[in-house]
Amino acid sequence: MLSPIEKSCLRWVSEGRSVAEIALIQGKRIPEVEQSLARALEALGAKSIEEALRKANISISK
Incomplete structure (x- = not known):
């Protein structure tokens, strides 16, 4: 089970945002x-962000 912040970060990554951009958007460091x-x-037992996105059923936006 993913926390809301973990899901949110994965969604932003799927939209092509960098870690720095996500931090700014989320108001986090x-x-x-x-x-x-x-x-x-x-939590997802994934070895990469791409695998995590697949396992979380989050499609990559282009």
Whole structure:
């Protein structure tokens, strides 16, 4: 189960946003966003962001 911040960070990544941009959007520090993404990967048992997006059923926006 992903936390709301983990889901949100994954969604922003799927839209092509950088960690710095996500931090600004979320009002968080860069290390907090990096930690949220790392926790999301661990929770989903994913080895990459792409795999995490697939497992979370989040499509990549282009």
